[in-house]
Amino acid sequence: MPNLHTTAIIIGAGPAGAGTSFFLSKYGIPHIVIEKETFPRDKVCGDACSGKTALVINRANPEWLKEILAEPQAFLPSWGITFIAPNGRSLDIPFSPNRTAETKAPGFTVPRLVLDNFLFGKMPSPHCTIFQNATVETIENIPGKVTVAMSHEGIGYTITASVIVGADGDKSQVRKTFLNESTNPKTSAVGLRAYYSGITGMHRENFIELHFLPEMLPGYLWIFPLPDGMANVGVGILSERIRKKKINLREQMLHAIATNPMIAPRFANARLAGKIQGCGLPLGTEQLPVSGDGFILTGDAACLIDPFSGEGIGNALYSGMLAAAAIKEAAARNNYSAAFLKSVYDDVVYKRLGEELKLSTTLQRLCRFPWLFNFVVNKAARSASLRNTISCMFTDMDLREQLSKPSFYWKILINR
Ligand SMILES: Cc1cc2nc3c(=O)[nH]c(=O)nc-3n(C[C@H](O)[C@H](O)[C@H](O)COP(=O)(O)OP(=O)(O)OC[C@H]3O[C@@H](n4cnc5c(N)ncnc54)[C@H](O)[C@@H]3O)c2cc1C
Incomplete structure (x- = not known):
């Protein structure tokens, strides 16, 4: 059984894992990435990326952002949001009200199959070893050392490291192993995603649409334009509400598409491409611990999705960037203790993202009052x-x- 040694093991190669790896490579810190799927792989998502996604990619390497901006046929530039209030009234809000000819669109939409593969393609570096299509068998943590038993192409590996990064999404194995729990059901939402072609009435500047339908509050139905005349259509609702009201999410989404007067006519000639798929959204409504002795959680594994907008790609990349900076500090002092990681990671994450998450939690609560939204x-x-x-x-x-x-x-x- 081959034995490998490294400084950090990253479980998961989505945006959180990629963000961590980019910056560990920048700092020259050796790390091993273990991913269970083979890229390109899909991820159920709304496929909308905000300025925070662009910011982290730009910090990792400005050339990568230039590549994205140079390919609008793959990364569709989006210039704003259309909010549709519970009373059906719509409101267009541009992201850059005072833009000039030089202004770049602050957001873009891109199928995750494409985005994540783009990010994955940027990970290889002399400091990064990647195993995809690999299975994590066990994770053990004895003070000062993390050991992962992994199988890959029929070979079993034992990998030891100083720290492990959970970048393994909503159902994080790292989170379960270290915190002895999955996500907090009270803070989570569930979302469905479908791809459609032929929807009419999309905004000429690719505004993303959030339809706050009364039956879904504080969640919403979205229609996000994608390249090639496609659109990502989905719903996201709090798990608590789904349980209490016994909502069948798929039926509710299809019912809105078929009958809502603002939506149905636009779908008259639309075609569903592929299956309607669902996934959990671990929302950042509480400031939960995101590290401990020898481990750090990032992205969905750390429950960092914006509770109002449902945006998680930017925070996944951003927390990955902060995780790498924390590991740099820990490596310099050879201190991977819970107290030290808290000071260089949890405290920084919540200092940078805490206010924004708190505010979005409040906004999400306010959305329970349709009259306020309408007003x-x-x-x-x-x-x-x-x-x-x-x-x-x-x-x-x-x-x-x-x-x-x-x-x-x-x-x-x-x-x-
Ligand atoms: C319906 C829906 C709509 C959404 N819409 C948007 C949106 O429009 N914009 C936005 O910004 N965010 C959106 N989000 C949130 C966004 O998808 C997530 O926040 C984001 O994907 C988090 O990135 P991540 O890297 O933490 O996790 P993931 O993207 O889930 O990546 C985790 C990776 O870890 C791998 N992995 C998992 N377990 C293991 C294991 N045991 N071993 C090895 N590898 C493993 C997975 O295969 C995967 O590649 C949406 C989410 C949902 C569910």
């Missing part, structure tokens, strides 16, 4: 300055914080 959209539809304020909230966190304050709604009410 803001009705007002914004009539007020260019309010639309502009909401646009700026995508990039300005201080401004976004206003959304969680009663004074914001009071000012709208009295038209200031």
